[in-house]
Amino acid sequence: MSVSAEICAAVEPCAVGVEYLQWVPGKRHFRCEKLCGIWSTADCSSRYMRAMVGDERVSACRFCPIGAVHAGKVDPNQAATPSAKVKITGRPDNGSRCTRCGRFNLRIIHSGAEICVSCWNRQREWRLGRNSKGKAPITFLPLQVRRVGIMLNGVPCYQMIADTQNEVEPLAKCIRFAHDSVAFHDEQPGLTVWNEQTRSFEYRDRANPGKVMLELNQDGVTRYASVAVDSLSPGDVTAVVRMPTLRLSVYAAADWLGMGEEGDGAEITNEWRPQAIVCSSCSISLVQARRFAGHIECRCPACKSSSTVH
Numbered sequence: 179m180s181v182s183a184e185i186c187a188a189v190e191p192c193a194v195g196v197e198y199l200q201w202v203p204g205k206r207h208f209r210c211e212k213l214c215g216i217w218s219t220a221d222c223s224s225r226y227m228r229a230m231v232g233d234e235r236v237s238a239c240r241f242c243p244i245g246a247v248h249a250g251k252v253d254p255n256q257a258a259t260p261s262a263k264v265k266i267t268g269r270p271d272n273g274s275r276c277t278r279c280g281r282f283n284l285r286i287i288h289s290g291a292e293i294c295v296s297c298w299n300r301q302r303e304w305r306l307g308r309n310s311k312g313k314a315p316i317t318f319l320p321l322q323v324r325r326v327g328i329m330l331n332g333v334p335c336y337q338m339i340a341d342t343q344n345e346v347e348p349l350a351k352c353i354r355f356a357h358d359s360v361a362f363h364d365e366q367p368g369l370t371v372w373n374e375q376t377r378s379f380e381y382r383d384r385a386n387p388g389k390v391m392l393e394l395n396q397d398g399v400t401r402y403a404s405v406a407v408d409s410l411s412p413g414d415v416t417a418v419v420r421m422p423t424l425r426l427s428v429y430a431a432a433d434w435l436g437m438g439e440e441g442d443g444a445e446i447t448n449e450w451r452p453q454a455i456v457c458s459s460c461s462i463s464l465v466q467a468r469r470f471a472g473h474i475e476c477r478c479p480a481c482k483s484s485s486t487v488h
Contacts, residue, residue, distance in 0.1 A: 243332035270463030345454035
């Protein structure tokens with residue numbers, strides 16, 4: 179039988195729109211559409227908490243809004259926190275760093291760019307097509323639109339950040355421009371499938387791989403909708419496949435960065451600089467890295483996790 183809303187509210191928090199079943203005394207069950215099965219709220223809560231600390235075996239439950247409710251993490255920022263032991267004691271951004279090169283204590287151009295004067299001058303020269311010597315810039319990397327995975331009301335969404343030069347910049351700008359703390363996720367909007375006809379990758383609906391994904395942009399937020407292939411109109415363009423936001427622990431980040439520097443982000447020096455990696459412990463801040471005594475150390479300025487602490 180179904181549990182009444184009054185009993186449900188008195189015992190445990192209930193997710194809106196979910197019908198609960200009382201099959202076993204003292205336990206509540208419900209149908210999980212994402213996993214296509216019947217689960218108890220206790221198992222749902224356990225899977226959610228394990229997913230939030232990086233257990234890949236239950237990665238499908240990461241950032242699930244229903245799991246967040248069952249685990250008592252109803253606040254979006256708290257839902258992104260893997261456990262009650264992780265507390266946000268610092269700021270993910272102090273406002274004095276260039277979002278592009280990562281250097282701090284420089285004069286920052288705040289007119290929507292949030293970059294230092296040096297980066298702004300190089301960008302201006304690139305747009306004009308000539309530098310101070312009248313020659314065309316040859317080392318400036320062209321600006322691109324990059325996608326960032328963000329949580330909005332407990333639901334994974336995306337944001338397109340224009341005029342970025344590396345993978346650090348869109349994440350840093352997202353943090354800088356957020357009115358409240360922003361939480362990141364690393365989910366893809368669908369299955370990544372190779373289309374032999376178009377000779378390109380495309381997103382397919384996880385529940386129905388016969389449907390392709392379209393990109394919908396509204397009020398600065400990007401969402402994805404699935405449509406049947408045969409219902410596409412001539413002007414419809416399938417969503418562009420992009421890299422997911424990278425989330426790692428400070429320990430994994432130190433190992434990852436130690437394997438080699440790709441040059442797509444802040445240079446690793448003896449000074450702390452943010453990298454294109456979101457801290458998986460808190461999901462609200464970029465991992466900072468530095469080179470010290472021949473090794474790479476990583477830390478999170480928000481939750482204070484550090485690769486040097488075991």
